Amino acid sequence: MSAPSTLPLEEQIAQWRGYLRRRRAIEGQDVQELEGHLRDQMAALTTAGLAGDEAFLVAVKRMGSLDALSREFAREHSERLWKQLVIGDAGTSESTSPLARTEARIVFALALAAAAAVKVPELFGKHIVNGDMAFYNRNASFFVLPWLVVYFAWKRGLTAATCAALAASFALAAAFANVYPFVRGGSTQNLTALHLPIALWLVAGIAYTGGQWFAGSGRMNFVRFSGELVIYYVLIGLGGGVLTGFTVMMFQAIGVKVDWFVGGWLVPCGAAGAVIIASWLVEAKQSVIENMAPVLTRLFTPLFTLILLAFLGTMAWTGNAIDIKREVLISFDLLLVAVVGLVLYAVSARDPQAPPNFFDTLQLLLVVSALAVDALALAAIASRISEFGFTPNRVAALGENIILLVNLLWSAWVYVQFLRSAKPFAALERWQTNYLPIYSAWASIVVIVFPPLFHFL
């Protein structure tokens, strides 16, 4: 504590309060209680003849060192060392600002809206259970993403022009998802269902960055947000799975069939609402707990590298070629997605100013080994692609493979440059964030061009 005594008394007290607040074991109400004590003490000392700032210094001294105090509090309140963020906890209303409460209300309203949106098509005779599942798959994005965009529009205060542009892109996407005369059970409509969320995720990203997609670190923050969202969503999904399991089990025990409720309401509505809730949790928790995606990246980068190297080694040793099955391309696409994800989240958590370290070398090794594996797979596929024919699935998978391959090739090059100190790390970050719209663009092409190109099959 080195409060310069030139500060006015109230500011000195405020500073002291600030020091207290920063201690995790000491909470809002305790700070109030301790401040009350400090002021009582100061009042007594002032009455005894001390000047204001003298009284402050003595009172602070008598309070004891902050370290010792915080240690005592931690001993009594060990639960506080586990950071908590409880939704709408009445007990801590002192620390919950009115804005945070408004936000919680808006989020729950939007989550309910998303859940309700899933049921709207029922009114027009589209049923989930034993009905037009393909319709729901194609339109899944529209039950959820508009509400997410509304949340960000509110939170970031988007301009009317931006809102209109976002709404227009949703309308356009909805048209492409529903106007085409898809053949029942065909692959183009499955491709649309798979690629539309990827294309529209960029729209959500524009809303997330407050309409400032190109400004500052918005894009990287959106990447971080996306990674955490997936993790929270999976966690909520696990909880949902347990709830669903118990629902089925209990009602079965009394001989009541609840398949219609679980399949038609609980799972689809829950899945839609959970996206909004998970997004809010990421927003609320970003400053509270450590981001998980970079932690997972650190854990799995060495493991992935080892497996890839082991795979290459085994191939070279045994001389076995990659067995080309029909959908092998998809698996290698997913491998590249995983590697790009590892690179992206390693980049997202790295201090751009830090010099090259061992982990960067490891990343390069990971990228290079993934490139080698993918090159082998592509070579094997290329020799037989004419034999298999150009189906929509295969063309889409090939396009994705090329896009990811280009990303990794250039990433490897930038990594090499960086390790030789020829380029700053920011170059890699810039490359990755600049590349993001390309995924969306390709997904849009698949949604817009593929169906007519392949006769809606």
Place this chain on the structure above:
Amino acid sequence: MDVGKDLVAASATPLVLAILAEGDSYGYAIIKRVSELSGGHLQWTDGMLYPVLHRLERQGLVVAKWGASESGRRRKYYRITRDGRAQLAAQRQRWKVVDQTLHAIWMKTSPA
């Protein structure tokens, strides 16, 4: 005279409970009372009282309630519970044993 950390810690619970048994009070007043009673010999680091009060609250020996001070600021008042009084009586018995024992030997050897 320095009483020592262990003895301060050991005597904190009965002392706080006994002060609260006199009537509801709050942190600063409790510290002041301790200082008065001990003639200034028992010096607590002020902040350390609060974890003790919170522990007693968790154990159900005291209850806390936010009220207002004379100047209108929020202030947390503590009141002893029935369990607290029982605990105080038990502590009193224990300290009496310690006190009597020490007294007995010190009377024999050299009067202070």
